[in-house]
Amino acid sequence: SWVLFYLTIHFLVRVGFSQTLQVDDAEQIHHAQQLALGYPIPQPPLYSWISWGLFQLLGTGLFALTLLKYSLIALTFWFTWLVSGYLFIHIQTRWLATGAYLLMPSFAWHMHQGFTHTILLGFAIILTLHALLRFHHTQSNFNILYLGTTIAIGLMAKYSFLLFIVLLALAALTIPSFRKPLLTRQGLLLFIPLTLLTLPHLGWLLEHQQEVFNAIDNKLKVSSEHLLLERLDSLRQFTVAAIAFVTPFSLLYLLIARKRLLPSKEAKNLPDTHQLLNRFYLLLITITVLLALFISMPHFKVRWFHPLMMIFPLWMLAWIEREEPFSQTKIRWIAGLTLLITLLILGIRLLQVTIGPEIGKYGRLNRPIVESLEQLPDHLKQQSVLITTDHFLAAHLLSHYPQHAIVFNQEIFHIDQLSRSKQCLYLWDDDTLLEPPILAGVDKQGTLKTKVGPIVYTLSYARSDRESCPPFMR
Template sequence: QVDDAEQIIHAQDLLLGYSIPQPPLYSWLSWGMFKIFSTGLYALTLLKYALIALTFWFTWLVSGQLFQHLQTRYIATFSYLLLPSFAWHMHQGFTHTILLGFGIILTMHALLSLKENHSIKNYLYFGLALGIGLMSKYSFVLFIIPLLASAISISSFRYLIINQKIFLAIAVFILMVGPHTYWLTQHYQEIFISIDQKLKVTSDNLLLDRIKSAGQFAVAAIIFVMPFALIFIINSWKRLFNTDKQVITDDLTLLLNRFYLIIIVSVLTLTLFVSMPHFKVRWFHPLMMIFPLWMLARIERKELLSKSIMRWFAGITIIFTILIFSIRIAQVTIGPELGIYGRLNSPVIETLNKLPDHLIKNSAIKTQDEFLGAHLLSIYQDNDITINGIFYQNSVTHDNNRCLLLWDDDESFLEPSATQNIDSGELTTMIADTK
């Protein structure tokens, strides 16, 4: 995947920031994994699924702080498997967003732990969680601002936030984000220009256009939580809308209620002045990842949910999970046989393995293609490699008696020109049998 290739390239060095519009924490973790397991997809996959496992585990812990029934805790923990943007992209396409999801649920756990015990340890933990969240992805601010605003609006939480001990949390937070913030002051233009190009926020549109953009924003948010939300809207709508007047109200439920109230009010207010940013469904983690917790807080009663609802939830979750895994397996097995391929199953490694050993030995390797370059860094760790003009020396200093130029003719890169060519050729890997 492109994101994995990006990490292989950037995590070759431990820097305060990288030329991608993301904080460096995931790249730092990748760098550490490469030092332990060597550069490659194995280390990145191990890191990714370790973070996913931690996200599920901390969701289980948070659900224990929020809910009274074991049944509700199971639903909350496995709810991610019914959020397609999470369930699908956690296997394909996400790197920083996986760390963001962990940062979000870690921050929830830290805040609720602080509510349970106002100890110095929990204040330090809260600062650490905030630092991890912001250093995972800049969009974490879309989560923490409404969360802190809702917490301050509740007296029991306000006491925790407006407290001398909070400076301990702030100190830990500054220690974590300070070095990167300094780097950001030197490179803010390239980062924020890239973010602005993604979001496409403008104030020039007519009010009707701004309302339309808000509608599209809302639809994308709703799609993010389907089919999980639909299951409980159909089966538990009386509880959800509190027609039975038995909803459990406490400060924790109130925190979630006000979190989403603040988001709704903010969106409506912004619509009066600017068009809502162009938000893809898979970008809604900061706003919608804890939506299942809010929904279950509305639904839970002293009585358990019926067995039929649990059968619906379990059945759809199992079917959905099997479907996703089946498609993923088909992508890398059946897909190539049918001639259907993309970044996920492009036969780069198979093609590179055709290069003769004598050609690779004592050769410096050069390419302009960063995706191809990431594969080179993974495979040829004893060679000096130049990717798009940047030199990576992966081995001890040695004499290179030739330079090997590689490019992918399926991409928009021009065939490189060079003087004193010793030889040139083409490697072709067939994706499927064709006639």
């Protein structure tokens, strides 16, 4: 299908033109070296667990992480198609709902640039909505267990999933056809997978709650000390960011379907699935306004709005769908704009990883880290412990040197290789603000310079014998 073709092209662009990691990928390389109940990110561990599993199968590195990313994105598209089957009359509307992501910046652009946990969050959101609609349609034990599992996946994907599930649960409980089956004995089965899958991490979270919540608070900057006008201004900023998340999708449909925005005769008998989406956004607006009266709204970047705005296209399309489908002229306009934006983004990504530096757009993906590491003479790398204090450089070492012990900030990776090492090789580059290491017993050192456009990347190295290695390694 067109979705698989679209994702395959982006996958090939990512792995084919640059082996340099993005920040989020580098973070996963570090954390997924081992399984743990939690990681100091601060995010839940599910994405790192899946990464660890793929590293065991495919090796640590960019290929495994990129395959994971685009597999989750493909599943998100697929389950959006399945969800749309419970919501819409026309196949045409189902296609529009599935393609809507390509008109939303966080999906059309940001998901290709660096998302990890957020991609799993997006999948969990649409998966949970599918599970709820499926249980609403057929009240079976399997479906309620499925719903509990999807909620657990969401909570283990990203903490902000809590915003989505609270609103969705409240919306469902206001509608009798959703509420009654959920509040039966069968509904209690939901808590079996939910508890089993989240309890281990919850124990870890209770032990580390101070550091996790402090990190989240520093990001959101919520306060009750501001004046009312300042709180209202924070509400304005919050609203603008929410609208930006769904633009140009919302703008396009406001123009094309403006005559359908007013309630129709059909609105008097809305199906409960549509009421669910209506009440989700009614609750969101109500709670947001009430909160703004007492606290300043959290500092939400546009790309953080997945829990609140990801299902907005489904709600908007449910609102404007009628017995009569869109005309072919309007469909061509929607398809044309979607294709134009998609090709534009693909073109920008290709420029970014090819001639970006030559036109003054030198970015992280252009750093020739792997190319510089490959220039290191073999006699320097053989039987060497590779040591760095640079988080980003360490991730590339972990990806490309599985047969070497690697030390980052006194933490030893691939420790089984340590006994075979006879020397230490220190590495640092000019892209870090860290000071070069103070070394003793160095018998060889130098620099490797790699030019990318007008930019020169410098990788420095210094070798010492085993006796001069850091004491904790001897």
